[in-house]
Amino acid sequence: xxKIGVAGHQGSEVRSDVWISVxxxxxxxxxxxxxxxxxxxxxxxxxxxxxxxxxxxGVEHAEVAVEDSxxxxxxxxxxxxxxxxxxxxxxxxxxxxxxxPSFARATTRERWRRSRLYLPGNExxxxxxxxxxEPDGVILDLExxxxxxxxxxALILVRNALRVVDFESCERMVRINPLPAGYEEIKPLxxxxxxxxxxxxxxxxxxxxxLDEQVTTIQKQTQAKNEVYLMPIIETARGAxxxxxxxxxxxxxxxxxxxxxxxxxxIGGQKTxxxxxxxxxxxxVVNAARAAGVQPIDTVYxxxxxxxxxxxxxxxxxxxxxxxxxxxxxxxxRVVNEVFTPNEEEIRRAQEIVRAERxxxxxxxxxAVVGSKMIDPPxxxxxxxxxxxxxxxxxxxxxxxxxxx
Amino acid sequence: xxxxxxxxxxxxxxxVNSRPAVPFPGVDRFRPSSRRASLKIPTVLDYPRDxxxxxxxLRTALELCGIRDGITISTHHHFRxxxxxxxxxxxxxxxxxxxxxxxxxxxxxxxxxxxIKHLDSGVIHHIEGSLNGxxxxxxxxxxxxxxxxxxxxxxxxQAIQDGEVHIDIAVIAAPSAxxxxxxxxxxxxxxxxxxxxxxADAMYADKVIVVTNNxxxxxxxxxxxxxxxxxWVVVQDSIGDPKKIVSGTTELTRSPDRLYISELVARFIRDxxxxxxxxxxxxxxxxxSLAFAVYLAEMMREAKVRAGWIHGGTTRYLVxxxxxxxxxxxxxxxxxxxxxxxxxxxxxxxxxxxxxxxYNHHSKGNFINLxxxxxxxxxxxxxxxxxxxxTHSDGRLLHGIGGWQNCLYAKCVILAMPAxxxxxxxxxxxxxxxxxxxxxxxxxxxxxxxxxNPRREDLLEAVQGKxxxxxxxxxxxxxxxxxxxxxxxxxRTSRVVAVVKWVDGTVLDSVYQLxxxxxxx
Numbered sequence: 001x002x003k004i005g006v007a008g009h010q011g012s013e014v015r016s017d018v019w020i021s022v023x024x025x026x027x028x029x030x031x032x033x034x035x036x037x038x039x040x041x042x043x044x045x046x047x048x049x050x051x052x053x054x055x056x057x058g059v060e061h062a063e064v065a066v067e068d069s070x071x072x073x074x075x076x077x078x079x080x081x082x083x084x085x086x087x088x089x090x091x092x093x094x095x096x097x098x099x100x101p102s103f104a105r106a107t108t109r110e111r112w113r114r115s116r117l118y119l120p121g122n123e124x125x126x127x128x129x130x131x132x133x134e135p136d137g138v139i140l141d142l143e144x145x146x147x148x149x150x151x152x153x154a155l156i157l158v159r160n161a162l163r164v165v166d167f168e169s170c171e172r173m174v175r176i177n178p179l180p181a182g183y184e185e186i187k188p189l190x191x192x193x194x195x196x197x198x199x200x201x202x203x204x205x206x207x208x209x210x211l212d213e214q215v216t217t218i219q220k221q222t223q224a225k226n227e228v229y230l231m232p233i234i235e236t237a238r239g240a241x242x243x244x245x246x247x248x249x250x251x252x253x254x255x256x257x258x259x260x261x262x263x264x265x266x267i268g269g270q271k272t273x274x275x276x277x278x279x280x281x282x283x284x285v286v287n288a289a290r291a292a293g294v295q296p297i298d299t300v301y302x303x304x305x306x307x308x309x310x311x312x313x314x315x316x317x318x319x320x321x322x323x324x325x326x327x328x329x330x331x332x333x334r335v336v337n338e339v340f341t342p343n344e345e346e347i348r349r350a351q352e353i354v355r356a357e358r359x360x361x362x363x364x365x366x367x368a369v370v371g372s373k374m375i376d377p378p379x380x381x382x383x384x385x386x387x388x389x390x391x392x393x394x395x396x397x398x399x400x401x402x403x404x405x
Numbered sequence: 406x407x408x409x410x411x412x413x414x415x416x417x418x419x420x421v422n423s424r425p426a427v428p429f430p431g432v433d434r435f436r437p438s439s440r441r442a443s444l445k446i447p448t449v450l451d452y453p454r455d456x457x458x459x460x461x462x463l464r465t466a467l468e469l470c471g472i473r474d475g476i477t478i479s480t481h482h483h484f485r486x487x488x489x490x491x492x493x494x495x496x497x498x499x500x501x502x503x504x505x506x507x508x509x510x511x512x513x514x515x516x517x518x519x520x521i522k523h524l525d526s527g528v529i530h531h532i533e534g535s536l537n538g539x540x541x542x543x544x545x546x547x548x549x550x551x552x553x554x555x556x557x558x559x560x561x562x563q564a565i566q567d568g569e570v571h572i573d574i575a576v577i578a579a580p581s582a583x584x585x586x587x588x589x590x591x592x593x594x595x596x597x598x599x600x601x602x603x604x605a606d607a608m609y610a611d612k613v614i615v616v617t618n619n620x621x622x623x624x625x626x627x628x629x630x631x632x633x634x635x636x637w638v639v640v641q642d643s644i645g646d647p648k649k650i651v652s653g654t655t656e657l658t659r660s661p662d663r664l665y666i667s668e669l670v671a672r673f674i675r676d677x678x679x680x681x682x683x684x685x686x687x688x689x690x691x692x693x694s695l696a697f698a699v700y701l702a703e704m705m706r707e708a709k710v711r712a713g714w715i716h717g718g719t720t721r722y723l724v725x726x727x728x729x730x731x732x733x734x735x736x737x738x739x740x741x742x743x744x745x746x747x748x749x750x751x752x753x754x755x756x757x758x759x760x761x762x763x764y765n766h767h768s769k770g771n772f773i774n775l776x777x778x779x780x781x782x783x784x785x786x787x788x789x790x791x792x793x794x795x796t797h798s799d800g801r802l803l804h805g806i807g808g809w810q811n812c813l814y815a816k817c818v819i820l821a822m823p824a825x826x827x828x829x830x831x832x833x834x835x836x837x838x839x840x841x842x843x844x845x846x847x848x849x850x851x852x853x854x855x856x857x858n859p860r861r862e863d864l865l866e867a868v869q870g871k872x873x874x875x876x877x878x879x880x881x882x883x884x885x886x887x888x889x890x891x892x893x894x895x896x897r898t899s900r901v902v903a904v905v906k907w908v909d910g911t912v913l914d915s916v917y918q919l920x921x922x923x924x925x926x
Contacts, residue, residue, distance in 0.1 A: 015827050038828050040799040041892035070827025072889050100887065128825070128888065129662045132852050164888065330661035 005087030007153050008079040010067045016125035018071035020050075022083040023063040030054055030061070036068035049073055053080045057092050073097065074164040075124045078157040085152065094188065100164045106226045107171045107195040109254045112136055112392050113295055114324040114340035115333045116173060120145035121154035127161045130170070133330035134337070137171035142185060143178070143200050151177065155185055162192035171195045173231070179207045183214060190215065191222040195229065196254060201262065202232040205245035212250035228252060231297070234285055235259035236266045243284050247292035255295035257326070258285045275316075286321040300326035307335050314339035341393055342386045350383035350390075351400065358401075406901055408915070413791070415839050417912040421904055422531070422551045424569070429911040432842050437767055437909070442568030442609055452636075456623075457584040459638045463616060464497050466637040467574065470612035472498070475505045475530070476573035479610065481602040482512035483578070483590060483739060487649025489516075490578045490616060495523045505530040507551075509570060511561060511602035512805045513540050516649070524549060533570060534561070535795075535805020536903065544902050545801050547918035553802070553903030555795055555916070557810035558738070559764025559771070560908050562605040567767055569910055575606035575613045578644040582617035583625035586635025590740075590757075591627065591750035593619030597647040598719075598740025598749050600629045604759035607634040618644045629757065650740065657699065657722065658692030662823060662852050667693045669874070670780055670821045670850050671700035676871040677864055679778050679817055680710055687716040687779040687812055688723060693821045694780040698722055705731050716763075716776060718808075719745035719755070727755060738763060738808060764811035766908040771814060779815040782822050785836045788878050790843030790858050792820055793836040795905060798829050800837055800897045800919050810908050813845040817864065824851035824881050828889045832882040837895070839914040840905055853881045896920055 003024045010019035034047050046068060054062065057080075071079070074097040085092045117135035119126045121142045130138045140158040142151065162172055174189050175198040176182035186197060199211065208230065215228050230253045232246050239246065240263070247256045258281055264270065269277040282298070289296035298317035301310045310332055314325055318339055325336045342350070352370050357380045360368035368375040390396035408416040411428035419426055427435060452458065460466050472478075478498075480491045491510060498506060504527050508520070513532065518539035523529045531551030536544045544553045556564060564570045579588035580595040590600045595618055607613050607630050615630065616639045625632075658664060670693065674680050680701065688698040698715075699722050705712065712732035715723055719737045721744035727735050728748075735755040740746045749755045763772055773779075784803060785793040797803045812818065824831050831851065847864060849856040854876035857865050868875065896919075903916035 040895040042828065042890060044893055045890050070829065072828055074888075129665075129852050132665050133661060166884070166888075331664075 003087045003089065005083040005085065007082035007086065008071075010069070014069040016070050016072070016075065016128070017123075018066060018068040018076050018079050020076075020079045020083045021063075021065040022059065022080075022087045024059065024087050025061045025063065027061050030059070031063045032066070033064070034066035034068065036066070037070050038068065045073075046076065049076055050080060053077060053095055054084075056095050057081070057084045059084060062087075071124065072128070074160040075157065078160045079153070081156050082153040085156075094159070097160055097164050099193075100166050102165070102167045102172065103163050103193050104225060105167075105169075105172075105193070105195075107229070109227075109229060109252075111171065112323070112389055113171065113255055113297060115327050115336040116171075116297075116324065117327045117330060117333055118145070118175075118300070121158045121174075122146050122150045124157060124161070127165050130330070131166065131168045133333045135170055135327060135333045136324065136337075137173050137196065138167055139173040139175050139198060139326075141175045143175045155188060159188040159192045162189065162194055173198055175200060175233075179211065183211065186211070186215060187218050187222070190218045190224050190228055193224065193226045195226060196231055197228060198231045198233055198257075200233045200259065201235045201239065202246050203236055203239040203242060205242060205249035208232060208246055208249035208253070212252060215252065229254035231255045231257060233257050233259050234281070235262035237263070240281050240284050243288035244291060247288040247294055253292070253294050255297045256285055256289040256292070257297040258282070258299055260299045282317075282320055282322075290321065295323045296321055298322040298325040300328050301332065302328070304329035304332060307331070310335050311339060341395065342390045346386055347390045347396055350386040353380055353383040354387060355401070408901070411912065411914075413839060413842060413913075415914040417904060417915050418552070418901055421554060421912065422533070426904070427911040429907050429913045432844060435909045435911050437567060439567070441566050442571065444609065444611065458586055458632075458635065459584050459620070459640060462641070463493065463576075463614070463639050464501065466614045466639050467497065467501070469637055470574045470614065472501070472503065472574060474503055475507075477507040477509050477533075477571060479509040479511070479572045479575045479606045481577060481600070481606070482510060482514065483597045483600060483602060483650075484595075484645035484647060485650040486514040486516045487646035488514065488578070489643065489645045490576060491517055492519055494576055495520055495528055499523055499526070499528045503528060508532045508534070509572060510534040511558065512807065513537065515539065535807070536802045537804055541802030545916065545919045547898075547900060547902055549902065552901065553916065554906060555802075555806055555903055556906045557764065557806040557908055558602065558760040558808045559766055559811035560806070560906050560910065562759070562761035562765045563767045563908065563910055564906070565605045565609045566761065566765065567910060572606055572610035573612065575603065575610035577603045577607065577613065577615050577630060579615045579617040579630065580644070580647070581619045581621055581625055582615045582638055583621050583623040583632065584638060585623055586613070586615050586630070586632030586638050587623070587625040587628040588615050588617065588630040588632075588635075589625060589627050590629065591746070592621070593617075595619065595644055595647050596746050596750065597645070597650055598746040599737055599757035601738055601757055601759035603630060605761040607631070608761070612636045614639060616641065616644055618642060647743065647746065650742065656692075656695075658696050660692070663692050664696055666821050666823065666850055666852055667696035668700045669855060670697040670819055671704055673819065673848065673850065673855055673868065673873060674701060674778050674817075675704045675708070676873060677817070677867045680705065680708070682710055683713040684710075684777045685712060685714045685716065685775065687773075687776055687815065688718065688720075694782055695720060695722065697780050697821065698726070702726050702731055716773075716779075717741070717745065719748070721745065724748040724755070727752060736763070760808070760811070764808055764908075766811075767910075771811070773811055773814045774816075776812075776815040778817040778819060779812040780819045780821055781809055781812060783820045783831070783841075784822075785831055785833050786820060786846070786849055786878070787833055787836050787843070788882065790846040790849065790878070791836050791839055792841040792843070792846055793838045794840045796838040796916060798833070798837055798892075799895050800917060802903065802916060806840060806905070810841060813841050817848065818846050819848040819850060820846055821850040824853045825885050825889060830882070830885045830889060830892060832878050832885065833892075838905060838916055842913075849878060851881060853884055856881060
């Protein structure tokens with residue numbers, strides 16, 4: 001037996017990660033060589049952590065090499081678990097770090113999802129401060145940002161991050177790999193308290209039904225307390241035609257979104273500045289979501305340097321009916337939040353409409369009037385939604401109507 | 406070496422490089438009683454009758470200045486990492502067979518690493534000045550003779566003026582000079598902005614050599630260094646590369662986390678009511694202490710507030726504020742980029758200043774006391790707001806003090822830095838090296854929030870209800886340790902290799918030899 005398992009990243013450019021090599025052997029005990037950039041203050045604790053992990057996994061004889069670039073303990077734990085798993089060629093018992101303050105933080109189906117910040121799932125350096133940019137959600141990504149040979153490592157790292165990192169009030173989302181591969185990933189995520197699972201390349205409502213059942217089963221098995229919501233991503237022509245069914249395939253669906261690059265490739269189109277090629281898809285997603293009573297969420301804006309372009313893209317999305325947008329760089333979050341937050345003028349008009357409707361109802365009239373304009377019920381509904389959002393975001397007092405009267 | 410505890414309990418030597426040294430007695434407790442240094446009276450009889458002080462080359466000038474073993478020679482860092490004169494100077498000294506010289510730079514940069522060979526061979530006995538990079542490692546490995554003496558820019562001027570350091574020969578790189586020795590840094594192909602660091606040396610050195618690549622007809626205007634102080638002038642092809650004054654620390658950071666901290670700093674300055682018409686602030690050279698000014702400028706535009714003056718290190722960002730009318734004046738200790746160099750040459754509201762005037766504690770007042778806010782970096786801060794800026798958490802010398810200590814006299818002192826750098830915590834139980842007493846530090850801003858020194862009840866009150874993420878240092882420290890673990894105390898020896906001086910020349914702390922510098926990386 002001379003099997004080697006290697007995990008993590010090494011090199012002078014690497015930050016907040018660790019590289020671990022575990023070479024199993026028949027005898028000779030543990031031979032640990034650990035180098036660390038923070039050896040002067042954490043050298044002893046790193047060695048202790050590695051040795052306790054090897055003991056946990058039942059590894060008694062191995063040559064272990066560690067090159068640490070300032071990884072925090074939950075990252076070291078994930079990398080060691082991955083290295084041992086790879087050396088043994090099989091799953092090992094989960095080695096779970098102590099949960100942090102946001103581990104048990106639940107979310108609701110209706111909460112606002114203006115911005116969600118994508119974080120590559122195998123890059124721990126991006127996790128720690130993601131929350132300070134104040135996205136409504138963080139997405140730990142297991143799909144496109146993770147190379148196929150690192151999927152196993154990313155899953156373990158993301159699981160630990162979900163448990164330990166304080167994401168404060170950000171909703172904790174994970175984008176799994178396309179089904180069926182993604183089915184294998186959900187159990188550790190659910191027991192780590194994930195709030196929303198994003199399901200890429202959805203083409204079929206039956207897949208979502210299957211996923212829904214599996215989530216329910218795992219919740220029961222693991223006694224996980226957090227409710228888990230789903231956000232299907234439509235990325236193909238097939239998926240687009242099924243969007244309506246997908247959006248209502250499960251109670252736990254909270255939002256529907258789409259992916260542009262894959263869709264355009266799928267339909268044989270070309271990406272243009274004004275996005276004509278995807279207008280139909282975007283309309284389909286909004287309509288499917290609205291028909292199913294879930295939130296329509298826009299895709300990402302790829303040019304991270306062009307904040308004006310992003311703002312315009314957000315405005316268009318808002319006009320189409322979307323309630324939020326994905327972010328691939330922290331600097332995009334503020335722009336997205338700004339556009340999808342009701343501004344003062346929108347709040348004022350919505351208040352006017354809701355008040356007029358209440359007065360009309362009190363007077364037994366069926367139609368409300370603002371100025372000389374008659375207000376239809378759907379307009380009232382939209383105004384109410386704007387005010388709910390304004391209240392949820394702290395832009396408006398929850399009892400604004402009482403204050404006025 | 407006899408070590409005694411100073412007023413803050415730090416162990417310091419009572420003698421530094423064979424001169425008695427006063428342990429730090431507390432902030433503003435030391436009162437000097439002697440007279441300023443004086444020079445032998447020179448006479449024009451000893452200088453060329455025609456007023457032309459130009460000599461053939463640097464070696465000739467050094468010989469005319471009576472160079473000999475064991476003397477102290479100073480150079481300056483207005484070219485920052487583009488300085489070439491110090492290397493040329495000590496190569497020349499080596500050729501001349503000189504030994505045991507003391508180099509007294511206003512700051513050292515990575516470009517000075519080749520001087521290690523002259524330290525090894527004994528041409529240079531020791532360096533009195535900031536030590537970082539390879540020179541810092543050399544010192545903390547215990548390889549240097551004598552003690553490194555780390556001073557602030559103001560402290561260096563104070564030491565010269567008080568006679569604590571006697572400069573035998575000052576060698577000043579001048580982008581423009583005339584044959585009489587009048588010099589400036591605003592004209593010529595090597596223009597670098599300001600010669601302020603050399604001002605005290607020109608006034609108090611026994612001998613002064615101006616080295617220029619741009620000899621202009623008398624009078625050299627402006628006369629930032631007066632030829633009346635200058636013994637000899639050397640003309641040569643090159644004196645340094647002004648393009649390299651733009652070092653990494655003077656670029657606007659692109660890190661989203663650091664930009665977040667920068668914006669938090671600007672919000673604090675605005676929401677604490679410091680940002681108002683006529684206010685003043687200093688921007689530093691680090692990523693955050695530079696970037697906050699960009700955010701502050703935006704807030705000033707929005708609120709239609711105009712500053713009275715901004716103290717630099719100046720960058721193009723501050724120049725833009727001056728030209729846009731967001732400040733009445735820029736007062737500049739040094740130029741950090743070529744746009745600043747251009748501006749100081751053409752804008753009469755952009756003026757250079759010298760540390761002996763702006764930062765000197767033994768002077769008739771110190772205009773930093775007029776300044777409303779300063780934003781500085783730090784490598785460590787303890788729960789009592791005591792801060793370190795010179796050593797890394799492992800004890801290696803990392804930065805010079807620069808104007809850092811001097812700026813602690815501003816009305817609101819803000820330290821801004823990430824609370825964690827690759828698992829290394831910034832908020833610690835005890836700083837590795839004490840550079841700034843906590844009683845002078847008002848606010849610490851990190852990505853985790855804003856901590857206000859409880860001594861500053863006025864600031865606490867001013868920002869109440871403004872929606873800023875206020876936290877205690879204890880809270881921040883606990884958050885970091887939950888994620889990173891509690892650090893162990895790094896190993897070091899008990900042998901002192903350098904001292905940190907306070908602005909009044911008393912000894913604030915000691916820097917210790919590390920057992921293994923190379924192995925700590």
